[in-house]
Amino acid sequence: MDQRKRTKKRDRHPKKMIVLVYVAAMLILFTWIYILPNVSEAFKRTDLVEYGGIQIKDEITCYIVRSETVYKANSSGVIQYFAAEGDQLRKGSKILDISLESSGYFADQIGMLSYYIDGQESLLKPETMNTLKQEEISALKFEVRDTTRENAELGEPLFKIVNSDNWYAVTWIDKASIIKYEKGKTITLALGEESIDGTIEDIIKRDETFMVILKFKHYSADMAKLRKIKTQIVTADYKGLIIANESIKTIEERTGVYVRDINGNFVFKPVKVIISDGTHSLVESAFYYENIGGESKKIETVDIYDEILRNGQPNS
Numbered sequence: 001m002d003q004r005k006r007t008k009k010r011d012r013h014p015k016k017m018i019v020l021v022y023v024a025a026m027l028i029l030f031t032w033i034y035i036l037p038n039v040s041e042a043f044k045r046t047d048l049v050e051y052g053g054i055q056i057k058d059e060i061t062c063y064i065v066r067s068e069t070v071y072k073a074n075s076s077g078v079i080q081y082f083a084a085e086g087d088q089l090r091k092g093s094k095i096l097d098i099s100l101e102s103s104g105y106f107a108d109q110i111g112m113l114s115y116y117i118d119g120q121e122s123l124l125k126p127e128t129m130n131t132l133k134q135e136e137i138s139a140l141k142f143e144v145r146d147t148t149r150e151n152a153e154l155g156e157p158l159f160k161i162v163n164s165d166n167w168y169a170v171t172w173i174d175k176a177s178i179i180k181y182e183k184g185k186t187i188t189l190a191l192g193e194e195s196i197d198g199t200i201e202d203i204i205k206r207d208e209t210f211m212v213i214l215k216f217k218h219y220s221a222d223m224a225k226l227r228k229i230k231t232q233i234v235t236a237d238y239k240g241l242i243i244a245n246e247s248i249k250t251i252e253e254r255t256g257v258y259v260r261d262i263n264g265n266f267v268f269k270p271v272k273v274i275i276s277d278g279t280h281s282l283v284e285s286a287f288y289y290e291n292i293g294g295e296s297k298k299i300e301t302v303d304i305y306d307e308i309l310r311n312g313q314p315n316s
Helices: 002-043 126-131 134-136 220-226
Strands: 046-048 050-065 068-072 076-082 094-098 103-106 111-112 157-162 167-174 186-191 192-206 209-216 230-244 249-251 254-260 266-270 273-276 280-283 287-292 293-299 307-309
Touching: 046 186, 050 273, 050 280, 094 157, 111 220, 126 167, 157 220, 167 192, 186 209, 230 273
Parallel strands: none
Antiparallel strands: 046 307, 050 167, 050 230, 068 157, 076 094, 094 103, 111 157, 167 209, 186 192, 186 230, 192 209, 230 280, 249 254, 254 266, 254 307, 273 280, 287 293
């Protein structure tokens, strides 16, 4: 009996060892994949100067302004539709019928058809958008509703036709940020999954803020559903050599970075910062000119793929 117990006990040892080896292997693998790269990155002392981009962005709330006309039912009855949401209409295109009174509805203008109404079509229009006040428009509630249905009642909205050649967005920018905005300047607005280019149509001072009117030509079918949008606007998009701000030092009143030379030593090279987003800077490459003692002098600076010290001093 004792012999059988000892045999069973010996049989359990290999199973325990297999489990322990498996767990240890998983721990080593986890460390190798997830922990070591982060640790090695933390101790990394240098970066390569690479080509990249810096975007200057603002978080904004903007209000979409369109030239659009709402059409209402002039009789009651069953609706029969002949055109769909987002259709580009030509003058004379048939849109719908209201059967009981045999009322035929045709497009009296060129534009895009939409069945989405929010009730602010007469307020948010290009002709009067420069008179809008932030406190009034921000208090409005925008409830977009689909007007498609089986039956029409006299006087109810049926559809609208939108001028899809141009549309606008109105926003308000504070004093600290308005320096980034200039009339006629190209900007980019994030609109869902899209990034849409436009121009700054106008800048109007409003007490302590500035009303900025943006103009766009690109139009999509979903635009007719949008009115109030919280989004990002890109006011500048620079391309060039990118350096982390922590690498940039000031030595004897000169701004620069430490670059590894052909002998493996770190030498200080001046840099000229073009723009910064707070964490990275875009700098001049190869050389730039600087006024020294009334003369324009060529200054050698960093170039692409230079190896630079991430932070601190050499040998620190």
